[in-house]
Amino acid sequence: MKMRLVSRDIAFYPLIFVIWTIIIVAMHGNHSYFGMPLPAMEVRQNDSDYYRPASGGFNMVQAQKALAGERNPKERARILEAIGIACFDKYRTERAPQYLDSAQRYVQEAVTSAPDVPGYYYNLARICTEKKDFASAKACYEKAAAVDPKNYMSYHNLGLLSYYEFKNPDMAKSYFEKALSIDTALPIDNYLLAEIALGKKDYSAAALHYGRELQLYAAGLSARATVMADQASLRLAATLSALELAMLYSSATPNEQLANSYFGAYLKLETDQQRRQNSINEFQKRHPGAGVPAP
Amino acid sequence: MTPQAPHDKNAPGFFSSIPQATWVRVLIVLQLSLLAWEFYPDLSTNGDDARYYLLGQAMREGKGYRQIQLPNAPVETGYPIAFPLLLTIVSFVSSSIMVAKIFLALCGALTTLLCYFLFKNHLRRLLVPMLALWAVSSLMVEFSSSLMSEIPFLLFSILALVLYERSAADPKNAWLFWLTIAVSVVPMHCRSVGLAFSAAWILNTLVDKRYRFALAHVGMLAVTVVVFHVFTTWQNSYLLQLVQKNSYAPDLGYVTVADMLERIGQNIKAYGLSIVSQSLIPLPYAFPPFAKTIVSALCVALILTGWVRGFFGRMRFASLYVFLYFGILVMWQFQWSSERFVVGVLPFLYYFLLSGLDALMSLVVPAKDASLARKFTAGSEAPSRAGGIVVWAVVAIIGFFNVYNQPKDLHLKRYLGPDWRNFYSCADWVRINAPQDAVVMSRKPELFYVRAKRTGLVYPFTHNTQKIIDAIDSMRVSHVVLDNFAWTATSGEYLYPAIRSNPGRFKIAYALNNPPTVVYEVVKR
Numbered sequence: 001m002k003m004r005l006v007s008r009d010i011a012f013y014p015l016i017f018v019i020w021t022i023i024i025v026a027m028h029g030n031h032s033y034f035g036m037p038l039p040a041m042e043v044r045q046n047d048s049d050y051y052r053p054a055s056g057g058f059n060m061v062q063a064q065k066a067l068a069g070e071r072n073p074k075e076r077a078r079i080l081e082a083i084g085i086a087c088f089d090k091y092r093t094e095r096a097p098q099y100l101d102s103a104q105r106y107v108q109e110a111v112t113s114a115p116d117v118p119g120y121y122y123n124l125a126r127i128c129t130e131k132k133d134f135a136s137a138k139a140c141y142e143k144a145a146a147v148d149p150k151n152y153m154s155y156h157n158l159g160l161l162s163y164y165e166f167k168n169p170d171m172a173k174s175y176f177e178k179a180l181s182i183d184t185a186l187p188i189d190n191y192l193l194a195e196i197a198l199g200k201k202d203y204s205a206a207a208l209h210y211g212r213e214l215q216l217y218a219a220g221l222s223a224r225a226t227v228m229a230d231q232a233s234l235r236l237a238a239t240l241s242a243l244e245l246a247m248l249y250s251s252a253t254p255n256e257q258l259a260n261s262y263f264g265a266y267l268k269l270e271t272d273q274q275r276r277q278n279s280i281n282e283f284q285k286r287h288p289g290a291g292v293p294a295p
Numbered sequence: 296m297t298p299q300a301p302h303d304k305n306a307p308g309f310f311s312s313i314p315q316a317t318w319v320r321v322l323i324v325l326q327l328s329l330l331a332w333e334f335y336p337d338l339s340t341n342g343d344d345a346r347y348y349l350l351g352q353a354m355r356e357g358k359g360y361r362q363i364q365l366p367n368a369p370v371e372t373g374y375p376i377a378f379p380l381l382l383t384i385v386s387f388v389s390s391s392i393m394v395a396k397i398f399l400a401l402c403g404a405l406t407t408l409l410c411y412f413l414f415k416n417h418l419r420r421l422l423v424p425m426l427a428l429w430a431v432s433s434l435m436v437e438f439s440s441s442l443m444s445e446i447p448f449l450l451f452s453i454l455a456l457v458l459y460e461r462s463a464a465d466p467k468n469a470w471l472f473w474l475t476i477a478v479s480v481v482p483m484h485c486r487s488v489g490l491a492f493s494a495a496w497i498l499n500t501l502v503d504k505r506y507r508f509a510l511a512h513v514g515m516l517a518v519t520v521v522v523f524h525v526f527t528t529w530q531n532s533y534l535l536q537l538v539q540k541n542s543y544a545p546d547l548g549y550v551t552v553a554d555m556l557e558r559i560g561q562n563i564k565a566y567g568l569s570i571v572s573q574s575l576i577p578l579p580y581a582f583p584p585f586a587k588t589i590v591s592a593l594c595v596a597l598i599l600t601g602w603v604r605g606f607f608g609r610m611r612f613a614s615l616y617v618f619l620y621f622g623i624l625v626m627w628q629f630q631w632s633s634e635r636f637v638v639g640v641l642p643f644l645y646y647f648l649l650s651g652l653d654a655l656m657s658l659v660v661p662a663k664d665a666s667l668a669r670k671f672t673a674g675s676e677a678p679s680r681a682g683g684i685v686v687w688a689v690v691a692i693i694g695f696f697n698v699y700n701q702p703k704d705l706h707l708k709r710y711l712g713p714d715w716r717n718f719y720s721c722a723d724w725v726r727i728n729a730p731q732d733a734v735v736m737s738r739k740p741e742l743f744y745v746r747a748k749r750t751g752l753v754y755p756f757t758h759n760t761q762k763i764i765d766a767i768d769s770m771r772v773s774h775v776v777l778d779n780f781a782w783t784a785t786s787g788e789y790l791y792p793a794i795r796s797n798p799g800r801f802k803i804a805y806a807l808n809n810p811p812t813v814v815y816e817v818v819k820r
Binding site for chain 2: 009012013016017020021023024025027028029031033034035036037038040041078115116146149150181182183184
């Protein structure tokens with residue numbers, strides 16, 4: 001190699017690397033990756049209420065003590081948010097408005113202490129939504145999305161707010177599309193996009209989104225997303241998607257085979273007996289003589 | 296080693312009395328200081344570094360290229376072998392995580408030295424500013440402080456290019472030629488995106504009419520790929536991930552041409568509007584969005600200018616390589632697009648940025664050379680003092696934002712939340728109390744294995760509780776860790792219902808509070 005070597009560099013770099021290594025070993029040499037387990041809690045066997053996801057086992061007194069002794073703003077924000085969410089959970093159990101006010105106050109303080117954490121804005125938005133202060137909720141979700149552009153849950157919730165509260169389907173559409181561009185397996189968003197498309201008589205887009213919603217549910221993929229929706233809501237979105245597809249293929253873009261197939265899928269999903277009967281009547285009206293499976 | 300660089304006679308007199316070699320020494324000392332400040336001897340909580348570490352350990356223990364943290368230790372199909380192989384070599388010195396991380400940090404510093412060798416003939420007065428940006432880059436520090444393959448990938452890419460220049464200048468040296476070829480295939484075996492490096496290598500050597508470099512590279516690549524697959528497996532999960540719609544939802548199927556075009560569009564937007572500029576200039580979150588947009592637009596415009604300049608100038612390889620590299624990145628699934636992927640070409644992007652700025656200054660600031668086109672293509676050959684001041688001012692600002700970001704990253708890396716503290720405590724409990732052949736179901740089996748020394752697996756992500764019970768039985772799981780992670784709700788969503796609906800199958804062995812976290816012993820049928 002025609003590499004021009006400078007003699008002092010032959011010594012310099014190995015030396016500096018060795019010195020650096022010695023410093024690091026001296027600083028961290030006695031660090032152990034392993035630890036001793038923390039003292040265990042006394043728990044009765046089969047105490048199914050012991051484990052509560054998230055803040056179920058939150059110790060408010062301990063958290064308040066930790067907060068009083070904490071000076072680091074980021075750490076304070078974390079504790080403030082934890083207390084706020086515990087208050088929010090308590091509100092949802094007991095429905096006492098003072099818990100909701102406390103939750104808002106704590107999470108707002110967390111936001112002030114650490115304005116760069118998207119989760120704090122997100123939780124503040126959830127609290128504002130619960131208080132029906134939709135304008136503030138929207139602002140908080142937007143802030144969460146601005147801080148973390150991949151926060152699909154913020155876009156999802158902005159879509160829901162725009163659709164249900166602000167009655168602005170165009171705005172809702174853009175938010176749902178944004179959410180789905182980040183996580184294609186988000187449930188409900190496709191259903192609402194289809195509803196928006198149906199409202200505009202864009203049947204092909206409606207069919208596409210209903211189909212995706214149904215496909216997601218059928219594949220059990222909706223379960224993956226951490227959307228704050230229970231299984232019943234997810235199933236309802238899929239059920240109604242199947243029904244709308246059956247009706248779409250019965251009237252707007254007729255295709256008897258697809259209509260029958262989707263109506264069969266709908267009947268498998270439907271749990272509401274009244275709606276089921278109404279749908280069967282409507283379907284038979286559109287397809288006289290169509291064989292409908294027994295409930 | 297650093298050669299004594301000649302003084303740049305055309306330099307604008309700005310720090311020009313200090314030889315470049317001295318600058319490099321100062322910068323590497325500065326870089327090592329930052330790396331020492333950021334150094335922490337633990338694995339991160341993302342799990343990828345634990346997997347690399349365990350692959351290295353598996354080979355060190357003679358178990359082959361296998362995932363020893365899983366029951367039955369299946370062959371690894373996802374991660375390329377070069378980095379785990381390096382970790383295996385390091386583990387002969389010591390198998391501690393800290394020693395592996397020291398090695399990685401030194402690789403980061405070596406990369407700076409290699410960048411000097413690579414760019415010194417092309418950048419002249421922009422060389423030191425470019426090296427300064429790389430040496431304080433927060434991404435460089437982050438990835439030199441974690442057991443990830445990005446820094447070794449970059450190290451071997453640059454080493455291959457440095458050797459190529461030497462070998463091309465000394466064509467009769469067969470040893471150097473074959474060393475160059477051997478090193479040139481390492482990027483491909485270090486990260487799958489190294490395919491871009493190989494493609495750029497072949498194209499560039501063909502254009503240069505250095506056919507033996509192209510042929511030898513193709514031959515060496517074919518041999519190493521075949522050998523690797525013969526001894527491991529022919530499966531390649533990266534190719535599968537490229538064509539899947541969403542790897543977290545495999546049932547969605549594969550992408551169509553329209554889906555792929557949509558994905559490419561989304562990725563171009565994401566990389567163009569934020570990821571690339573944020574990688575080079577990590578502005579704080581609180582920075583006004585409009586200012587971020589302006590900085591981002593400027594950054595991308597300068598990079599593109601530098602890219603064009605490089606393509607038609609003396610750095611055609613860099614331009615070609617970065618183009619192909621991003622060509623692969625934009626086809627990757629959108630949810631994975633991040634600054635992490637930019638690290639592999641970060642010095643090249645800093646080079647383009649400065650080269651673009653230099654071109655701009657050459658057009659704006661009057662210089663001796665009259666031709667506009669000449670000023671654009673050879674700005675650094677027609678320097679001005681004002682241009683030098685502007686370049687250094689920009690470097691100072693970018694450097695400030697990079698260093699400013701680091702204490703925050705440091706806190707995030709070193710701080711373990713209560714959810715993680717409890718999870719690790721469960722691992723400690725299992726290591727001390729569970730039998731050696733225990734199989735543990737948990738959310739992060741690789742991190743759990745490193746700490747608990749027990750194999751394990753993740754529970755299936757399904758609401759079908761029977762499927763989870765079936766997985767427990769079929770894999771002979773003896774313990775289940777019900778965590779309470781703040782970053783994911785999957786354990787509460789999938790595992791908890793399975794435990795709750797089968798109370799007779801689980802016995803609490805160890806429980807913690809704040810947040811509630813439990814180790815269950817599985818009762819055999």
